[in-house]
Every structure is written in C-alpha cells, then in structure tokens.
Amino acid sequence: MPAEWRRAWAVAGKDLLTERRAKAAFNAMAFFAGLVLLTFGVALGPDAPAGDAGRGTLLQELAPGLLWVTILFAGVLAVDRSFQVELERGGMEGLRLYPGDRKAVYLGKLIANVSVMLLMEVLVLPFAGVLYSLDLWTRLPGLAVVAALATLGFAAMGTFYAALTANLRARQVLLPLLMFPVLIPVILAAVKATGLVLHGDPMDELASWVKLLGAADVLFLTVCTLAFEYVIEE
Amino acid sequence: MSSSPAELRRAPAPSGVAAVETTGLGKRFGRTWALRGIDLEIPAGEAVALLGPNGSGKSTLLRILATAARPTLGDVRVFGFPSRTDGDAIRRRVGLLSDRPPLYDELTALENLRFAGAMYALTVSDEALRAVLARVGLAQAAEARVRTFSQGMTQRLSLARAMLQGPDLVLLDEPYNALDAAGLRLVDEFLAGLKAAGRTVILATHHIAKGLAWCDRVIALGAGRIGFDGPTARFAAQASDAAGAWA
Numbered sequence: 001m002p003a004e005w006r007r008a009w010a011v012a013g014k015d016l017l018t019e020r021r022a023k024a025a026f027n028a029m030a031f032f033a034g035l036v037l038l039t040f041g042v043a044l045g046p047d048a049p050a051g052d053a054g055r056g057t058l059l060q061e062l063a064p065g066l067l068w069v070t071i072l073f074a075g076v077l078a079v080d081r082s083f084q085v086e087l088e089r090g091g092m093e094g095l096r097l098y099p100g101d102r103k104a105v106y107l108g109k110l111i112a113n114v115s116v117m118l119l120m121e122v123l124v125l126p127f128a129g130v131l132y133s134l135d136l137w138t139r140l141p142g143l144a145v146v147a148a149l150a151t152l153g154f155a156a157m158g159t160f161y162a163a164l165t166a167n168l169r170a171r172q173v174l175l176p177l178l179m180f181p182v183l184i185p186v187i188l189a190a191v192k193a194t195g196l197v198l199h200g201d202p203m204d205e206l207a208s209w210v211k212l213l214g215a216a217d218v219l220f221l222t223v224c225t226l227a228f229e230y231v232i233e234e
Numbered sequence: 235m236s237s238s239p240a241e242l243r244r245a246p247a248p249s250g251v252a253a254v255e256t257t258g259l260g261k262r263f264g265r266t267w268a269l270r271g272i273d274l275e276i277p278a279g280e281a282v283a284l285l286g287p288n289g290s291g292k293s294t295l296l297r298i299l300a301t302a303a304r305p306t307l308g309d310v311r312v313f314g315f316p317s318r319t320d321g322d323a324i325r326r327r328v329g330l331l332s333d334r335p336p337l338y339d340e341l342t343a344l345e346n347l348r349f350a351g352a353m354y355a356l357t358v359s360d361e362a363l364r365a366v367l368a369r370v371g372l373a374q375a376a377e378a379r380v381r382t383f384s385q386g387m388t389q390r391l392s393l394a395r396a397m398l399q400g401p402d403l404v405l406l407d408e409p410y411n412a413l414d415a416a417g418l419r420l421v422d423e424f425l426a427g428l429k430a431a432g433r434t435v436i437l438a439t440h441h442i443a444k445g446l447a448w449c450d451r452v453i454a455l456g457a458g459r460i461g462f463d464g465p466t467a468r469f470a471a472q473a474s475d476a477a478g479a480w481a
Contacts, residue, residue, distance in 0.1 A: 089339070
C-alpha cells in the first residue's frame with residue numbers, strides 16, 4: 001500500500017477510534033435524525049392521503065425528501081465534529097506539520113465521515129421504514145446503492161467545507177450555508193433516485209439519476225482532494 | 235498520492251548550509267507585527283536559547299521555522315530549503331514541541347505515538363514505542379487515555395512525540411512548563427542527548443538559567459525584534475553588569 005494511503009488510513013482509524021470512545025458526533029446525529037423523522041411524521045400525520053392517487057399516504061409520498069433532508073442535516077454534525085476534534089488541542093497544527101502529501105489527511109477524514117454517516121443511515125432507514133410504513137426490505141439493494149453514492153458526495157464536500165470553516169467563529173452557521181448550495185445536484189439526485197426505488201420506475205429514469213450521483217461524486221472528490229492542501233494552510 | 239515509504243525518507247540536507255537562515259522576516263497578525271526584520275543565521279549543531287517576555291514573538295518564530303505559519307515578509311531557509319516552496323523537505327527534518335501539543339484526549343499515550351509514527355511514515359513496533367514512553371517516564375501510563383493525564387504527563391508525552399522522527403532541528407517552546415523536578419531533569423537529559431548527537435536546538439524559554447546552561451548562543455527578542463544576538467557568555471556578562479548597575 002502506498003505510504004500516503006497508509007497515512008490516510010491512520011487518520012481514518014484515529015478519527016473512528018476517537019468517535020467510538022467519545023460518541024460525540026454519532027449520538028448527536030442519531031438522536032437528531034430520529035427526532036426530525038418523528039417530527040415530520042407527527043406534523044404530516046400518518047394517515048393523510050398522498051397528492052398522487054395510488055402513492056399511499058402523504059408521508060410515503062414525501063418520504064424520499066424527508067429522509068434525505070434528515071440525513072444531510074444530521075451529516076452536518078458529523079463533518080463539523082471531524083475537525084473540531086483537531087481544535088481541542090493542537091491537532092490541526094499537528095496535521096499541518098506531518099510531512100508528506102496533505103491529501104492523505106483529507107482522504108482519512110473523508111473515510112471516517114462516510115463510515116459514521118453510513119452507520120447512522122443503517123439505523124435511520126429502518127426507523128423511517130417503520131414510522132412511515134415504507135416497504136424497504138424488498139428495495140434494499142437499490143436503496144443501498146443510492147445511499148452509498150449520495151453519502152460519498154455529501155461527505156466529500158462536507159469534509160472540505162468543514163476544514164475551510166473549522167477556525168471560524170460562526171462555523172456552525174456558515175458550514176451548511178456554504179455547503180448546501182453546492183450540494184444541490186447530490187440532494188436532487190438522491191431524492192429523485194430514492195423516490196424511484198421506493199415508488200417504482202415506469203419511465204426507466206433511475207439509471208440517469210444514479211449516473212448524476214456518480215458524476216457529482218467524481219467531480220467533488222477530484223476538486224476537494226486537489227484543493228484541500230490550500231484549505232488546511234494557516 | 236504516489237510517495238513510497240522510501241520516498242518519504244529524508245533526502246540528505248545540502249552540506250555546508252546553515253540549519254536556519256532568515257532574511258527580513260516579518261509576521262503580522264491583523265494590524266500587529268509579531269515579528270519584524272528578523273535576520274538570523276544558525277549553523278547546524280548549534281544550541282540557541284530564545285529568550286524574551288510574553289508576546290515578544292518567540293512562539294511565532296518557532297512556528298514559522300517549523301512551517302506551521304507563513305511569514306508575512308522575508309525569506310526563511312531551513313537546511314537550505316526555502317519554506318515558501320519546499321515546506322515538505324523542512325517538515326521531514328524538524329520536530330516542534332509547541333505550547334498546544336497535537337495530542338488526542340480519547341486516545342491512549344501509546345495510540346497517540348502510534349498515530350504520530352504512522353503519519354511520519356515510520357515503521358515502529360509497539361515495543362519500541364513503549365520504550366520511548368519509558369524514557370519520558372510514562373511506562374505505566376502507556377494504556378491510559380490522555381484526558382486522564384496531568385499537565386506534566388502531557389508535556390512528557392509531547393516531548394516523546396516531538397522526538398519520534400529523530401529531527402535534525404529541534405524547536406522547543408517552553409519545554410520546562412508544568413514539569414516537576416523529575417520532569418525538569420528529564421528535559422535536561424534530552425537536551426544533553428540532543429547536543430551530544432549534534433542536533434540543532436532552539437530552546438524558547440522563560441527559564442533563563444536553563445537557557446544559559448544548555449545553549450551556546452542567546453537570541454533575545456523584544457516586541458518582535460532582535461534585542462540581543464550573541465554568545466551565551468556575553469549575554470550573561472551583560473546581564474550581570476546590568477544587574478550590578480541597577481543594584
């Protein structure tokens with residue numbers, strides 16, 4: 001394994017071990033996501049009929065959007081936390097002072113953020129399934145592909161912007177404000193693709209949305225990896 | 235992302251060059267100049283005491299030499315490598331003990347060193363890391379999380395971490411802080427070892443007696459400028475004369 005990949009795995013391992021022990025990001029994310037899904041469920045009502053005939057309840061019709069809004073807002077907590085842990089002592093300066101390519105730091109943080117978010121989604125999806133009466137189990141492979149691609153795109157941009165805003169006083173406001181406009185293609189494609197997986201795909205549109213997700217991932221990963229070196233500078 | 239472990243090893247520094255060379259170095263934070271007009275040449279193997287009151291720019295100078303901060307003005311070369319364009323070559327040769335050590339509270343002492351070793355691309359066994367911890371008096375605390383450490387224990391671990399890659403230039407920012415008598419002796423032993431090994435050391439400290447005892451040269455900063463730069467004996471004589479005149 002090239003040295004830079006070993007360094008990336010070292011950063012990821014350190015972040016995941018820290019998170020496993022402190023559970024600072026994961027607990028906050030899981031409770032936040034659960035609470036938001038529950039609030040939507042109560043606010044919209046479990047029996048309200050869908051706008052489109054044959055789409056079940058309103059909750060079932062809106063589930064893709066509600067689910068991704070919840071996951072993305074909860075994900076902000078994870079990516080923000082990944083750099084806050086560096087600021088508690090001199091971790092950020094330490095990361096700057098290690099020799100070698102700084103892309104390794106970005107990739108390590110990205111691997112850890114994707115892992116934490118996917119774990120959160122493993123809990124949130126069944127909860128949403130029960131709460132909104134969604135039949136997830138038969139559609140699990142399709143959902144898993146969409147979730148993996150959308151999470152990678154979100155985490156790629158989220159990790160980059162979390163590093164950019166880490167030293168700012170208003171970072172908790174600025175992070176979503178800067179990140180979400182850029183993430184519109186990922187959010188749109190994730191919601192559309194999840195809707196097609198859950199409600200059926202009579203026009204064969206799913207592949208196009210999945211390709212858009214994949215293209216956004218490649219673009220975000222390339223740009224953020226190349227630009228990270230300038231972001232981590234003092 | 236293609237560097238191999240072999241490539242990550244240090245290329246030899248150009249021979250005959252100064253360990254540190256700065257020309258017109260300045261650093262500004264907002265409207266305040268932390269450093270101004272710093273011209274320095276420190277030969278390899280020299281031990282330098284960096285003295286000065288709080289806010290005189292000692293830590294800023296060390297951070298710039300370690301490439302943790304960029305100068306606003308002037309040029310910095312470490313072992314001949316310019317900091318603006320060849321920071322990575324400098325980082326492979328420099329160890330910084332800073333006032334905010336990059337340690338992780340939720341990791342144990344051993345895990346912190348293991349992480350630092352991996353980031354320096356070193357192949358170090360746990361036994362070797364335990365031996366390093368034993369040298370700084372933390373053998374019994376190897377498996378304890380850093381958040382349970384006292385300030386003195388944290389300082390010992392920071393010292394172990396800063397020395398892990400065997401740096402050619404060692405930058406120590408207040409290494410005597412928060413240490414008990416045994417800790418003070420430990421830092422003294424480290425300094426003696428570094429001098430014996432011919433390493434270049436810059437020791438920023440308020441502990442003037444320690445600085446004078448261990449270093450060949452004194453650089454005294456005041457308000458971001460060099461107020462004195464010369465041999466330790468001359469600094470001690472001038473300080474003694476000044477004290478006599480004042481008395």
